[in-house]
Amino acid sequence: MVSNNNKTRGYALGLVLVASVTLSACGGGSSETPSAPSVQAMSDAAVAGEALFNDQSLSASGQQSCATCHVKSRAFTADPAVDKGLPVPLGGVNMDEPGFRNAPSLMYAAFTPAFSLADGAASGGFFRDGRASTLAAQAIQPFVIPFEMANADAAEVVSRLKNSPDTLRLYMKAFATDSFSDPNQTLTNMGAAIAAYETEDVEEFEPFTSKFDAYVDGKVKLSDRELNGLALFNNPGKGNCTSCHPSVHQEFSSRALFTDFSYDNIGIPRNWNIPANAANPTNPINGTPLKYMPAAVNVPNDAEYTYYDMGICGPFVSDPQDAGARPDLARLIPSCGQFKVPTLRNIALTAPYFHNGAFPEIHEAVEWYITRDINNNTGNNPTPVPAGPGGNPYQAVGTFFTAADGTPDLYQYNDLPVIYDANVNAGEVPYTAPAIAGGNGPTMTAQEIDDLVLFLCTLTDGFDPNNPSAYNVPAQCQPISSPSL
Numbered sequence: 001m002v003s004n005n006n007k008t009r010g011y012a013l014g015l016v017l018v019a020s021v022t023l024s025a026c027g028g029g030s031s032e033t034p035s036a037p038s039v040q041a042m043s044d045a046a047v048a049g050e051a052l053f054n055d056q057s058l059s060a061s062g063q064q065s066c067a068t069c070h071v072k073s074r075a076f077t078a079d080p081a082v083d084k085g086l087p088v089p090l091g092g093v094n095m096d097e098p099g100f101r102n103a104p105s106l107m108y109a110a111f112t113p114a115f116s117l118a119d120g121a122a123s124g125g126f127f128r129d130g131r132a133s134t135l136a137a138q139a140i141q142p143f144v145i146p147f148e149m150a151n152a153d154a155a156e157v158v159s160r161l162k163n164s165p166d167t168l169r170l171y172m173k174a175f176a177t178d179s180f181s182d183p184n185q186t187l188t189n190m191g192a193a194i195a196a197y198e199t200e201d202v203e204e205f206e207p208f209t210s211k212f213d214a215y216v217d218g219k220v221k222l223s224d225r226e227l228n229g230l231a232l233f234n235n236p237g238k239g240n241c242t243s244c245h246p247s248v249h250q251e252f253s254s255r256a257l258f259t260d261f262s263y264d265n266i267g268i269p270r271n272w273n274i275p276a277n278a279a280n281p282t283n284p285i286n287g288t289p290l291k292y293m294p295a296a297v298n299v300p301n302d303a304e305y306t307y308y309d310m311g312i313c314g315p316f317v318s319d320p321q322d323a324g325a326r327p328d329l330a331r332l333i334p335s336c337g338q339f340k341v342p343t344l345r346n347i348a349l350t351a352p353y354f355h356n357g358a359f360p361e362i363h364e365a366v367e368w369y370i371t372r373d374i375n376n377n378t379g380n381n382p383t384p385v386p387a388g389p390g391g392n393p394y395q396a397v398g399t400f401f402t403a404a405d406g407t408p409d410l411y412q413y414n415d416l417p418v419i420y421d422a423n424v425n426a427g428e429v430p431y432t433a434p435a436i437a438g439g440n441g442p443t444m445t446a447q448e449i450d451d452l453v454l455f456l457c458t459l460t461d462g463f464d465p466n467n468p469s470a471y472n473v474p475a476q477c478q479p480i481s482s483p484s485l
């Protein structure tokens with residue numbers, strides 16, 4: 001979905017970044033990667049922001065910083081290995097409280113426009129449900145979220161900052177006038193500093209150094225299979241991915257971001273590895289009941305499960321202190337189940353995928369897109385496409401929508417109460433392949449899915465056209481041998 005909403009903030013940011021890239025492109029770079037634009041010196045606030053971002057002593061556990069859940073080598077997403085294999089990060093005072101969502105990449109997040117709602121269609125804002133108004137307003141929240149850095153309040157954060165000499169020194173350099181008399185103001189400054197870091201450190205957060213970028217610049221050729229993947233990504237009758245993850249630049253930036261920052265409900269299956277999704281949610285480490293369960297919002301009494309994460313319509317709401325934040329959208333029922341479209345840049349580094357981390361590999365995520373409404377539960381689809389030549393080649397995969405015990409769930413879109421099933425986007429390719437493709441089954445063959453994955457792997461930053469063999473792409477980017485159709 002391409003929305004035409006208010007994008008003032010993102011547009012302004014985009015211009016700033018474009019200007020710095022243009023300037024440095026003429027200036028000649030001095031960095032290790034010759035193709036990367038050289039970076040202007042960061043402001044004092046951004047330098048302080050980097051220290052704040054990495055300082056574990058600012059958390060109640062003393063063991064967690066922003067960087068713990070947003071790991072640089074993983075394009076600033078969480079590392080499931082650190083989180084005991086969970087798709088949601090652990091945090092809290094004892095580092096044993098699981099969160100509710102898969103941590104998104106922070107790369108290119110600075111281009112996100114302000115939240116807006118036009119004719120019921122949401123766009124922009126921070127967090128997967130857009131509930132924080134700005135990057136700076138977002139950045140103060142993890143410090144006090146009880147299942148993240150878990151400080152009781154701003155005063156506790158500030159006392160920790162005062163006890164962290166190196167970070168404090170950089171903070172004071174940027175905010176010399178702060179007398180620490182108002183902890184909320186100090187926390188606000190800290191958020192602004194972190195946002196400056198996330199925006200100004202373009203080498204870390206907005207490098208645009210993928211193989212795809214080099215291809216767009218005419219510095220490298222894509223392989224035949226990568227090119228085929230790009231064509232499938234753009235083809236409205238095949239992947240149609242570009243309609244939500246645009247492969248050409250929009251007004252947000254001078255290069256494609258592979259998100260239009262719109263929201264959509266794509267019917268992701270429930271992930272039973274999220275502790276909150278269990279019938280009796282318990283702490284995965286010590287077995288006690290989960291301490292922090294958000295109050296149910298928009299969940300009918302007769303729904304199959306009691307907790308649902310429905311993105312923009314709840315259960316999470318904006319922080320009352322975030323003045324510019326979006327209003328509570330619990331009454332926007334048609335938006336129940338919608339999440340913000342994420343960038344696909346660096347997707348090869350950011351597993352697992354989607355807001356609930358339902359799929360551990362890109363290949364599975366793409367296969368799911370192509371077969372969501374084909375390879376589904378007979379309960380919801382009385383006429384599943386039969387396996388075999390000309391039919392559904394994926395039948396062996398089994399249903400995506402399983403109950404807690406692994407058997408097919410009663411309903412297809414099982415991460416949403418049934419009454420909201422109509423909210424799921426079923427009218428656009430690559431969904432509803434049987435209807436749209438004239439009953440011919442999925443819009444893409446297994447071989448085509450492989451090619452699409454190879455293309456998505458070209459979106460990984462760190463490609464040097466002068467030294468292509470040094471491009472370090474993860475194992476899931478090696479060509480996959482597919483079952484022949």
Ligand code: HEC
Pocket residue numbers: 053064065066067068069070089090091099100101102103104105106109112125126127128129135138139140142143147148149194316
């Ligand atoms: C315990 C893990 C954890 C910690 C610590 C943490 N985050 Fe996050 N972060 C997440 C998760 C999970 C989300 C998604 C939450 C949601 O959508 O409700 C997220 C979302 C974000 C987003 C939104 C990105 C977007 O595209 O909307 C930003 C920005 C961000 N975090 C920055 C930070 C900063 C800055 C810090 C430190 C002050 C931090 N995070 C600390 C887990 C964490």
Ligand code: HEC
Pocket residue numbers: 001104105233238239240241242243244245263264265266268339340341342343344347350352353354355356362365366369425428429430452
């Ligand atoms: C109608 C809009 C739409 C279309 C078309 C679409 N996507 Fe998405 N995509 C989304 C939304 C919304 C999300 C986030 C959903 C969530 O987290 O619940 C998403 C998430 C993803 C993710 C997970 C990203 C992450 O960081 O976890 C991948 C991978 C992805 N899409 C790939 C594709 C591919 C490949 C195609 C084409 C075959 C495609 N998408 C087509 C809207 C779309």
